[in-house]
Amino acid sequence: MCFDLDSSPPIPVISGGAVAHEDLELTSRDGTRFAAFAASPDEPNGIGVVILPDVRGLYRFYEELALRFAERGYAAVAIDYFGRTAGVAKRGDDFEYQEHREQTTPAGVQADIAAAVDYLRSHGARSVFTVGFCFGGRYSWLSAAGGHGLAGAIGFYGRPPLESVGEIAAPILALQAGADQNISADDNAAFDAALDAAGVEHEIVTYDGAPHSFFDRKQEEFADASADAWSRVLAFLEKNS
16 A cells, blocks of 8 residues: 555644535445545535545545545545445455455446546535545546546556546646656656647656655655645646636
8 A cells, every 4th residue: 555554644734624524335336335435614615526545445544635625625535446345344454455456447446436526516516626646546547538527637656547648538637756666757758748649738747756655744754745746736626627
């Protein structure tokens, strides 16, 4: 997984932010029930965010991230990937996610994203974005090619989906780690070139020296990179909503 179990988003908590939150069970278009976590501001700005976790699926880091979005006026839903194989119950720290990740399919993940997008729209979001990390970063960009009518797709340290760039129908923001052991500068350059060739509005930012999963309060050395990435996320949402 990308983050330690005690990691948290490197985003200031807004004290007194009027936010409601709840554990959800959403139903995918194929009838699958899956777990999600929703955070809703008392004064929503009309923008919704679907949060796509790393390979471990839904856990505390992403629930906290949903709350940080909601404190700033964005309705947010963080989803789990494993309803088809692991059910909807809360899981312990010893959850063996890898065997479940291996059973995910692009069609299944896209169906679950569609259910989360529908949930946000049914609760008043006029513009919906995806924000994903690692495994979810790639799926965030793929969701822009998934027919969901997204306003934009943001990915942190995801593997570029070069094979699907021609189908992407929304602006893209990529926030990549310069010291990522699995995603190279050449990979990011190829993504940039492919998006250019396809005429997709995009920005690819690489944080030199930052490791995979730098966006973590525990990664104090990369606090400036995290702050810059967060500011770019918010600016992207506002620009494209």
